[in-house]
Amino acid sequence: AQSVTQLGSHVSVSEGALVLLRCNYSSSVPPYLFWYVQYPNQGLQLLLKYTSAATLVKGINGFEAEFKKSETSFHLTKPSAHMSDAAEYFCAVTVGGFKTIFGAGTRLFVKA
């Protein structure tokens, strides 16, 4: 069965520091992987997606993620954090193009 594990429910970084949010997945077939961001009282916004093309995926707002099959990981990074990056981030895997399974989320705090 497919599953997603996000390591760390809370991550705190200083403004300008590297952001690293960890995601590991389990899938019996080649997965489609996603990162979404959710701001308070809002829906989900797609940051980036991996759909079996390039393993390094670039998304919006300077975020990128690397698909590593050998490690079953899809970690999200951003070289320099901005205060506006403070939000909840969800890693997700789509199963058979229909059902999407989300991780529990990681809340990112950015300190001035």
Added chain:
Amino acid sequence: DAGVTQSPTHLIKTRGQQVTLRCSPKSGHDTVSWYQQALGQGPQFIFQYYEEEERQRGNFPDRFSGHQFPNYSSELNVNALLLGDSALYLCASSLTSGISYNEQFFGPGTRLTVL
């Protein structure tokens, strides 16, 4: 181009009541999925509708039912509400095509509180 819209924004019900939530998909989309997001958790897949039929269902009881209309809009119905049904309900739309991956666009959600 309007994105995914949901109504109402907020809703308060009491235990045992029934509720209907509504979703209009993004223009050009024909598939609607519903998710339940409890406080502090990730969204959980409820079901997906395509061609007015439920195509796939998550691990939710039969109290949760849905409908898709010919114009692709959708409703989520929950009967016999429990306190544990309090959550943000998210609707996502996509376009079903020949490829297996279909990007989903999410609405802002309906916040349901059950007292």
